[in-house]
Amino acid sequence: MAREKTFQSSDDDDEPAPFRSSFDLNDSTFDDTLRPQRLCDVVGQRKVVDRLQIMIDAARMRSEPLGHLLLDGPPGLGKTTFATVLPRELGTECLITSGPLLSAPKDLLPHITNAGKGSVLFIDEIHRMSPAVEEFIYPVMEDFRVDITLGDGMNARTINMQIEPFTVIGATTRSGMLTAPLRDRFVNRLHLDYYELDELAEIIRRNAAKMKVQIDEDAANELAIRARGTPRIANNLLSWVRDFATVKAQGVITKQVAEDALAMQEVDRLGLEGPDRKYLETLVRIFAGGPAGVQAIGHSINVPIDTLEDEIEPFLLRHGLIQRTPRGRIITAIGLEHIGMSLPRQSGDATSGTLF
Numbered sequence: 001m002a003r004e005k006t007f008q009s010s011d012d013d014d015e016p017a018p019f020r021s022s023f024d025l026n027d028s029t030f031d032d033t034l035r036p037q038r039l040c041d042v043v044g045q046r047k048v049v050d051r052l053q054i055m056i057d058a059a060r061m062r063s064e065p066l067g068h069l070l071l072d073g074p075p076g077l078g079k080t081t082f083a084t085v086l087p088r089e090l091g092t093e094c095l096i097t098s099g100p101l102l103s104a105p106k107d108l109l110p111h112i113t114n115a116g117k118g119s120v121l122f123i124d125e126i127h128r129m130s131p132a133v134e135e136f137i138y139p140v141m142e143d144f145r146v147d148i149t150l151g152d153g154m155n156a157r158t159i160n161m162q163i164e165p166f167t168v169i170g171a172t173t174r175s176g177m178l179t180a181p182l183r184d185r186f187v188n189r190l191h192l193d194y195y196e197l198d199e200l201a202e203i204i205r206r207n208a209a210k211m212k213v214q215i216d217e218d219a220a221n222e223l224a225i226r227a228r229g230t231p232r233i234a235n236n237l238l239s240w241v242r243d244f245a246t247v248k249a250q251g252v253i254t255k256q257v258a259e260d261a262l263a264m265q266e267v268d269r270l271g272l273e274g275p276d277r278k279y280l281e282t283l284v285r286i287f288a289g290g291p292a293g294v295q296a297i298g299h300s301i302n303v304p305i306d307t308l309e310d311e312i313e314p315f316l317l318r319h320g321l322i323q324r325t326p327r328g329r330i331i332t333a334i335g336l337e338h339i340g341m342s343l344p345r346q347s348g349d350a351t352s353g354t355l356f
Contacts (some may be wrong), residue, residue: 023252032313034235035081035295036206039089044231045078048190051284052082055188056089066090066117066167068141068185070126072175073192074314076232079171082192083122086169093119105136109148112140117164126170127177133278134182141168141185194318197221204238205230210255213242218255226262228315233271240265270319270338275303279312280321280339283331289343291328 036042039056042049059066066086070327071079088096095111102108102123111121115246123129129137139145146161170186195203201217201224208215215238223241227234244261245253266274282300283290292315298305303312313329315323321335336342 017031018231023066036085037088041084041200041209042078042081042085045192048082048192051188051190052086056086059090061174063094066120068168068171068188070171070175070178070183070186070189071191071192073173074194074230075173075228077192077194078231080122080124080191082190083120083124083169083171086167087120092116092122094120094122095119096124099123099125102129102133104130105133108133108136109146112146114165114196115164115166117166119164119166120168120169122169122171124171125173127174128184134179137168138181138185154328164180187339189249195231196229197224200224200227200229200231201233207235207238211238211242213245213251213253215253218254219253221259222255222258222262226267227268228271237262237265237267245254271315272338275301276316277339279303279308279316280331281341282337283322283329284336284339284341284343289336290322292332299352317335 035239039049039052055066055069055215067189069086073079084094084096097111098110115121136147139147140163144163144165146160146163148159148277151329162228163180168186169205175183201220204220204223204227205215208220219241223234227237241253241261242251244264245251249257249258268277278301279297282297283292286292287296294305295309300310313322313324316335317324319334320332321338323330323332
């Protein structure tokens with residue numbers, strides 16, 4: 001069942017500085033959730049924030065709804081955060097649903113008819129909407145018109161119903177899967193990229209304050225290094241380290257406490273977890289460093305192919321630990337150094353002369 005939320009903004013909210021390191025836990029405006037509540041609370045993604053601020057200010061000055069917005073980027077970078085922050089900035093309501101829940105036009109119709117003037121309809125994973133819903137939403141986004149067909153065959157008739165102008169915000173991790181007609185109906189398109197270490201460290205410090213746990217500078221930096229450039233992973237690591245510190249270190253997170261907690265979680269200095277290292281080790285032990293097909297690797301470590309391609313390989317590729325070639329995956333010198341292994345010496349090894 002689709003989720004529905006309504007946000008109301010308050011003119012009395014004190015807007016914090018864009019980059020502050022601590023929160024007043026006794027402040028009445030303090031929010032216990034980790035997700036930023038206002039645009040000024042967002043750390044990182046400065047280009048995206050600046051563009052959104054222009055869009056918001058322009059919509060306010062013209063007293064018009066915000067133009068339809070498409071947010072794309074890897075998981076965990078804040079697409080949902082931006083989608084829920086914007087209604088608060090505009091002082092309007094937000095209706096939330098997800099692409100997999102919209103299998104037929106009737107699933108989308110309640111959200112459209114309940115949308116008030118200037119409100120926001122957020123569709124997460126919009127690339128997973130069915131083609132029928134996609135066709136249905138075209139006149140909604142362009143003309144704010146709903147076309148409803150009643151009856152069948154010769155007795156069928158179409159009713160056109162005008163609705164209040166509102167904003168559709170779509171979020172996707174695979175913008176390439178969107179059809180061109182749907183993608184072009186979004187007036188604004190913004191791409192979210194991975195975060196820098198200092199931005200992740202600031203997010204960790206802020207969220208540690210919200211969790212009411214003490215963390216020192218070195219510990220925050222250590223978590224940031226292992227967070228893969230992703231705030232969601234940083235928050236997950238912080239949650240685990242907080243539990244570890246509560247039991248083992250009187251609730252205080254130092255660098256040593258963080259290292260011990262992450263060692264128990266098997267998260268190494270680069271942010272690789274057990275399955276990531278198993279992938280690299282299998283590529284060396286079984287396939288002599290490659291090239292090896294992704295299906296062969298998946299069968300060897302008993303991991304589904306889509307899991308390898310969506311969760312494991314992107315990080316390994318981004319950090320140069322593996323290469324993707326027409327012949328298959330190949331481990332690089334950086335990957336070998338990280339796992340402390342070397343390629344087996346074989347006569348006539350064609351790959352050793354090209355990579356190392």
